[in-house]
Each structure stands twice: as structure tokens, then as C-alpha cells.
Amino acid sequence: MNPTLTTLMAHRSIRQFTDQPLTATEVDTLVTAAQHAPTSTFSQQYSIISVTDPAKLAVLSDVTGHHWLEQAGHYFIMVVDQYRNQQLVPATATTTANLHSLDKLLAGIFDATIATEAIVTAGESMGLGSTIMGSILNDAQRVIDLLDLPPLTFPLLGLAIGHPDEQPEQKPRLPQPLMHFTNGYQRLTADDPTLVAYDRLITDYYHARGSHQREETFTHHIISEMNRDPQNRATILTTLQHQGFLVD
Amino acid sequence: MNPTLTTLMAHRSIRQFTDQPLTATEVDTLVTAAQHAPTSTFSQQYSIISVTDPAKLAVLSDVTGHHWLEQAGHYFIMVVDQYRNQQLVPATATTTANLHSLDKLLAGIFDATIATEAIVTAGESMGLGSTIMGSILNDAQRVIDLLDLPPLTFPLLGLAIGHPDEQPEQKPRLPQPLMHFTNGYQRLTADDPTLVAYDRLITDYYHARGSHQREETFTHHIISEMNRDPQNRATILTTLQHQGFLVD
Known part of the structure; x- marks a missing residue:
């Protein structure tokens, strides 16, 4: 097996980290790896926000319920972003109506999610461990306010990453x-x-x-999982619409 | 740079392939790499369908407009799948209502998309090239019928993969x-x-x-991209609802 396959096959989520933060060079490498991943119609419809402010990390800890994220070596929020591309277009040039569509929302979700997995894999090849957090969607509006996210953006996934301080067993996958x-x-x-x-x-x-x-x-x-109260996620659709998606 | 970073940084989409098909072992390795990728709440909410029947590949070629997919060494359809988990649950045990929610649809989209990127990276480490195809959504209902997809599943992405017969330049990413x-x-x-x-x-x-x-x-x-006629994608929401998602 080649080293990349060995890395991919060895994946486990890491939730305990040493107190060693990531260096600026390591963060740069991870973002560069994400950028080289595939992006739908070469439109680069996502952005990455590094959260380093302890007060903001405390809010994300509260939103997700994963208080250990405050001890991670670094924390990323992966953002669906059609806003940047909208800004590129001169007001007179065209309509930007299709940026509000489900089609373009999905394209942004693909881009942001693919970039997330690229960071996970890049990090593991560098000896780092991580956990992807869909749980920022427990209160997406609060994350939007926290990070001053403009219309046509949406905070999709969190990613806690750092130097592992545990070596959990690997959960067996479906046959x-x-x-x-x-x-x-x-x-x-x-x-x-x-x-x-x-x-x-x-x-x-x-x-x-x-x-x-x-x-x-x-x-x-x-x-x-089915019996978990989905109440706190019922607002996702409303929040997406508030951000300008799915409004036609 | 370690070999995995080198692989990730060297990504480009490949659309021309030699006529060498993937071996069963190679396909097995790619699916195994996908399975080891992160999955939301360990719920494994996706399935993978290998399309090998030339008549079915011809339909996918027609749906996507990418006729070169018929020359790829292998073709995968990555499927959001809440159906399998619904089947696991005894009828008397619980309600499966939340499997229909946007929350669970997103979880399935995360799982299927992360698995797709894991296959792309695994393949590139094995000397294979690939292109992810969101264009199966040009007519998702036709893909559903083609592959006999049950309720609570959705064909999210196609993936053409094979031995590269081109070495395109890499598109520069955003600063x-x-x-x-x-x-x-x-x-x-x-x-x-x-x-x-x-x-x-x-x-x-x-x-x-x-x-x-x-x-x-x-x-x-x-x-x-904004001026492309989005008409053929307008049915995505209807098709999702027809499959049982977003119906409450």
C-alpha cells in the first residue's frame, strides 16, 4: 500500500489534543491542500475562516456542545460562499439570480465539503488528527453573526485539528x-x-x-440517532433562506 | 513535502483515459478508502454504485453531456442513502421521521461528498485520474430510474476514474x-x-x-457560469421531495 492509501485507511476522528498549536506554516499548507482539491465548474465557491479568538471559540464550543474544541491546535469553519463570486460581477453585466438556486447551493456544499476532506487527509499525513463538526448547524445563525458572514454564504462544517493526544480504535465499517x-x-x-x-x-x-x-x-x-430530538436543527432551512439561498 | 501532500497538491481533473479498465482489486481499494473516510455520527449514510453496463453508461453520458465518461476505466455514482438505515429499524421500534429532514439530507450529502474526495485522492496516489460530475443532476430522476434507487436515496455525484491519457496544466487557485x-x-x-x-x-x-x-x-x-441556463436543474428540489427528503 502506498503512503497516501495508508494515511486514508488509518483515519479516525481525534478529540483529544496536546497543547501544541499549529504553526502558521502548517495552517498555510492545509489551506493550500484544500485549494488544490476539485471545485465545481472551477468556481471556488467556498471560503475558510480560521477561528483563533478564545471568546469566539467559546461560542462555537457552546453551539456544538463539543467543549474540547477549545483545546484543539487550530479550528476552521468551512463556509459555502457564492458571495465572493457575486461581488466579482459588475452590476450591469448579468443577472446573479442563479447564485440563489439549490443547484448553486449544492455546488458550494460540494466545494466546501471536498475541501474539508482534503484538509483532514493532508493533516493526517502531517501527523495531525481532526474531527469534522456538522454540529455547528445546531445554531447556524449564531455562527453567521459570530463571523459576520454576508448574504450568499453559509457556515457548513467546523473542523478541529491538532496534535493527537489519543489513539482511538478504528470503528469497523459496513461490509x-x-x-x-x-x-x-x-x-x-x-x-x-x-x-x-x-x-x-x-x-x-x-x-x-x-x-x-x-x-x-x-x-x-x-x-x-433517529430518536435524537431534531428540534435544534429545524431552523437550518430558515437560516439558509435568510442568507439568500432557496428563495425563488 | 510528504507523498500525500504531493498527491493532493498535484490534483487536476482528467477527462481522457487509456483503454485500460480498473481491476476488481483497484475498485475494491478505492471503495475501502472511501469507507475509512469520516462519516457523520458514524451513520454511513451513503452507498456507491459501480456502473459497468455500457447501455447504462450511455444514459449517463446523455444526462451529463460528458460523452467521454464511456471511455473511463471505471464509473461510480455516489448516492446519499438514508434508506438502508431506515430498513435497519424494526417497524415498532421508533419513528424514522427525522430521516426525511434537511438535517439528515445534509448528513448524507457530507458522507457521500467526503467519500468522493477520498476516492479521488486514493486514485491519484495509485496513478489514476478522475473527474467528479455534478452534472448527473441535469436529470436526477432519470438516474434514479436507471439505477432503481429506492426512497430516501439520491444520486449526488458521478465519478469517472481511470488511467490518464493526458497531463493538463493545473489551474491557478485564488490567492x-x-x-x-x-x-x-x-x-x-x-x-x-x-x-x-x-x-x-x-x-x-x-x-x-x-x-x-x-x-x-x-x-x-x-x-x-451565472449566465448558463439553470433550467435543467430546476427540478432538483422536486426530485429530492419525490425521494422522500424535505417533505414535512
Whole structure:
């Protein structure tokens, strides 16, 4: 296996960091790696905000509930950004109506998400660990206000990154026959023997791991996720519209 | 620079391939790399469909307008998938209502998009080249029918991958001061000198490159994108709702 495959296959999320911050050169390298990733129609429809102000990190800690982010070596907010491209266009030149569309929102989401994964991989190759945080969407409006985000931008993902101070076990992934198909979708039933075997594997993983041992199957994990109160995420659509997306 | 950073920094989209198909082992390695990438709340909310049937590839070629995809060494469709997790849940156990939410749709989009970038990077480390295709959204319903996709799934991105038969120049990215900020968003104006310099850089790139030379600036490219008829994408929202997303 080549070093990049070894890096990709060794991924785990890191939530405990040493107190060593990232250097400016390391941050620059991570952003440069993100910039070289694919971008939809070469439109570069995202921006990256480094959050270094402790008071702002405390707000993000409160929004996400992940208080350990304040101890990370660095923190990025990955932003969908159609605002910059709108600014490029002379007022008389064209209509910018399609920047408000679902199509362009998705393009910005692709760009920002691909850039996030590029930073995760680049960081891991440099000995850094990270956790992607969808939980900034618990209160996207508060993040928008915190970072003074203009219309046609949206804070999509947080990324805590730093020098790892833990080495967690890797969670076993679904067997490929349950998630990789050829020429058409294969429907799964709950009594599929491959799934039953996978549930047992997840049970063994949670028994064997060094910390936070618990009784768990993948099925039970999914049921727990479904029962989580989605109330705090119900405002995402309203916030997107407030930012100028999906308004036609 | 370590080999993974070298791989990430060397990315370019590849649209011309030799006639050498990927081996089953190579496809397996790419899917395994995707599986090890981060997944939101460990819910693995995506599936991958390999399209090998020439008749189905011809349909995708028609949907995307990228007829060269039929010559790629392999073709993946990356699918948002909340259906599998819904199937795991006994009918009496819980409500699956939140699988229909924007929150869970976004989680599935994150998972599928992150997995796509992991395959791009894994492939490049193996000497393969690829192009991500958002253009399957030109007619998402046709792709759904083609691959027999069940409710709570959505075909998000195509990925053509194979052995490169071209070595295109790399497009220069935005200067970092225009897209990486600290503690808050920095608004851009169209006469920003950094932007003017970047526009000149893009002009030089299009003059210098080996093929498809043209007169172009980044600003002009963005204006062209805005003027593209978005009509064929207007059905994305309807198709998402038809698949059971965003229906409450």
C-alpha cells in the first residue's frame, strides 16, 4: 500500500489534543491542500475562516456542545460562499439570480465539503488528527453573526485539528456488499445475514475498545440517532433562506 | 513535502483515459478508502454504485453531456442513502421521521461528498485520474430510474476514474487572502488589487496551456457560469421531495 492509501485507511476522528498549536506554516499548507482539491465548474465557491479568538471559540464550543474544541491546535469553519463570486460581477453585466438556486447551493456544499476532506487527509499525513463538526448547524445563525458572514454564504462544517493526544480504535465499517453495488441498488432487509454479522462486529468493537465501552450494535446506534430530538436543527432551512439561498 | 501532500497538491481533473479498465482489486481499494473516510455520527449514510453496463453508461453520458465518461476505466455514482438505515429499524421500534429532514439530507450529502474526495485522492496516489460530475443532476430522476434507487436515496455525484491519457496544466487557485480569513469574513470588492492580479494570472494560464486556449479571466469565467441556463436543474428540489427528503 502506498503512503497516501495508508494515511486514508488509518483515519479516525481525534478529540483529544496536546497543547501544541499549529504553526502558521502548517495552517498555510492545509489551506493550500484544500485549494488544490476539485471545485465545481472551477468556481471556488467556498471560503475558510480560521477561528483563533478564545471568546469566539467559546461560542462555537457552546453551539456544538463539543467543549474540547477549545483545546484543539487550530479550528476552521468551512463556509459555502457564492458571495465572493457575486461581488466579482459588475452590476450591469448579468443577472446573479442563479447564485440563489439549490443547484448553486449544492455546488458550494460540494466545494466546501471536498475541501474539508482534503484538509483532514493532508493533516493526517502531517501527523495531525481532526474531527469534522456538522454540529455547528445546531445554531447556524449564531455562527453567521459570530463571523459576520454576508448574504450568499453559509457556515457548513467546523473542523478541529491538532496534535493527537489519543489513539482511538478504528470503528469497523459496513461490509462492502451492503454499500457497494453494481449497475443498480440492492435493497437490504433487517434480517440480512451480512448485517447480523456486522451488528455482532460492532458489539465486539464496543466491548473491546479502551474507553467508553458500551453495549451497542450498528442497528441500535442508528435507532438512537433517529430518536435524537431534531428540534435544534429545524431552523437550518430558515437560516439558509435568510442568507439568500432557496428563495425563488 | 510528504507523498500525500504531493498527491493532493498535484490534483487536476482528467477527462481522457487509456483503454485500460480498473481491476476488481483497484475498485475494491478505492471503495475501502472511501469507507475509512469520516462519516457523520458514524451513520454511513451513503452507498456507491459501480456502473459497468455500457447501455447504462450511455444514459449517463446523455444526462451529463460528458460523452467521454464511456471511455473511463471505471464509473461510480455516489448516492446519499438514508434508506438502508431506515430498513435497519424494526417497524415498532421508533419513528424514522427525522430521516426525511434537511438535517439528515445534509448528513448524507457530507458522507457521500467526503467519500468522493477520498476516492479521488486514493486514485491519484495509485496513478489514476478522475473527474467528479455534478452534472448527473441535469436529470436526477432519470438516474434514479436507471439505477432503481429506492426512497430516501439520491444520486449526488458521478465519478469517472481511470488511467490518464493526458497531463493538463493545473489551474491557478485564488490567492489565499481572498478565501482564507481569521475570526471573521472579509468582504471583497471587484476592484481589489489582489483580484485584479489573479484575473491576469488566469488570463496567462489560458494563453499558455497546451489545448483549449482562450481569452479568459476568473471574473469572466464566473459571469459565464451565472449566465448558463439553470433550467435543467430546476427540478432538483422536486426530485429530492419525490425521494422522500424535505417533505414535512
